[in-house]
Amino acid sequence: MKMITRSLLLTYLYLFIYISLSSGVILYNKWVLSPKHFNFPYPITLTMIHMVFCGGVAFVLVRVLKIVAPVKMTTEIYVSCVVPISAFFASSLWFGNTAYLYISVAFIQMLKALMPVATFLMAIICGTDKARCDLFLNMILVSFGVAISSFGEIHFNITGTAYQVTGILAEALRLVLTQVLLQKKGLSLNPITSLYYIAPCSFLFLFVPWFLLEKPEMEAQQVTFNFWIFFSNALCALALNISVFLVIGRTGAITVRVAGVLKDWILIALSTLVFPESKLTGLNIIGYAIALTGVVIYNYIKLKDSHSSQLSSDSIPEKLKALMKEKKLEKKSSEVYDGDEADVAGASATVDEEAPLVPRASHVAGRTNSD
Template identity: 50%
Template sequence: MAISEEKSKAMWLQIAVTYGYVTLWIGLSSTVIMYNKWVLSFSGFPYPVALTLWHMVFCSFLATVIVKLGYVEPIGMSRETYLRAIVPIGFLYAGTLWLGNAAYLYLSVSFIQMLKALMPVAVFGVGCIFGTEAYSPATLANMLVVSLGVAIASWGEINFVLVGVALQMLSIATESTRLTLVQILLQRRGLKLNPITTLYYLAPACAAFLLVPFALIEAPKMLADAELVIAPAIMISNAAAAFGLNMAVFLLIGKTSALTMNIGGVVKDWLLIALSWALFHSPVTAVNLGGYALAFAAVCWYNVQKLNAMRAAAEKTAPSSESTDEELASLMKDGKTRSPSVKRPAGTSAEHKRSPST
């Protein structure tokens, strides 16, 4: 009896800790997204490249200090691995953050969240090209339903701006390609990166790529902008929030799984739509919500099917097998305490999360 009570307490403790991580991530992710929108659209600093570059410089500095002080050990990475694995991912990550933040200048947060429902479609398409996803007519049909739902939501958008939609679509394209390359270049090389070492290696590469559009596009405009507002407290707190979000993303995945993160993603999407409407008075029409609901339902169905397939694969693998994937292990742990109706990461196992700074 005592053993049963102890197991019950341990289970509820695990559930409490898991949802504590989920709540932390939802809070930080929503804060960064809304904060970025406010900085770019309302604070007098309409420069997405500069803001994203500042985030990466700030994260690089903090990660380097932590590593150099000996709190975190860097992994042994050769020059060849860095150039072939980290640099391409850094390039795509820079594109994702820049383009995603630039979209906030034209579109509402709520509409951007609706457009992000296309991420599984993009990951599926890129994955089929690179061989990380298996093509099937049923999956293609599901992706078409997702696309139809987003198209309906776009049709009902009052403040539809083509430039903003194009920027967000490009951001989705770079992010889906990045996720696929993470799976191919990092996971297959067996690199184990924690939150600090990820930023230690990735953020400088990302910042280097952002320097080019900053120097060519935004720096001249900023120098000539007499109305430019740079508030140190706002910029530091905004970058600190982005750094905290990066930590929360990897903490959530490391302590639970990427699948658990995407359960929180379901709540976060609807929360951001509501916050955008309440704080920024972004109009949300019935057609918007109807189209997004259709896309959302199709994504959830796809994720449930994918989750069932992962569980079936995990059941065929002995728990003691050295080849058992860490994400599948987390999945089996999650499956003991959570409902199977979850939103699974479209693409990689441990990397698919939403873009930290967007």
């Protein structure tokens, strides 16, 4: 009984750490980027700092300390899989972080409810999922809720909304590409190995828009860097990635999604306290409640599908199952479960702007924005 109690307490502690870090990183990013607060309105630069820091730490963990094993990565797989995934990853972080300059944290979280819609549509386009009436109606419900929230937004800004929606589409495409390109190659990346392979490439993709858009302005403004602010900000983003890794490993991706829904409500409430300029209306809350209802139903449908697939698998004759298991083991290049890349069609969101890897952990199992 003591062991059960201790195990439950540890699980709740992990979930509390994840929710705290995820909310904290988003609020921290908003504070750094906002012209009304720290006033560092350079989202590409901030994202590149995250990429350098997290990629460097991942390199140390994989190559120096060898705490995490690398996967069997070939040049062909890197060019055909990692490069396009990194491009959309960098885009999702860039656009998602830029949205902080124009719209509130609360409204951004409401827009993120569109992640299942975007992922579902991209999965259909890429052929990894089939168009289904129940899911389609569910997507309409989510979209309707977000539309109501947008209509009720006092400080609605079309530019910020466009940036956020574009970031969501880029992240959805990244998630689907991860399934199409990497998983078909038999590769499975956990948050650390994802950063190890993807962060350097994403940095290079971000360098071009940074050089053209932000570098001239930063030189003209003679911007100075506060080392401790950016170090602590990047450290929080890294800690979030690790916490997602630990929570998914201990509880599973579904639990993290549920925790993500709870986190969104907490974050929306906190953002109105930390940033008084953020104002919530009744339509905001009603619309977001409708959208989240759709997200919860969506996750339930995908969970039922997963259980049905598992039951079908259990009915396969034992010899055939043994052969399939043996073949799977031959292909397997990593034994660590990655919640962001598994069940991508059911992902609610997973690179969060919160974290460079989980590029949207707002409904993780689907987080990576800067972070």
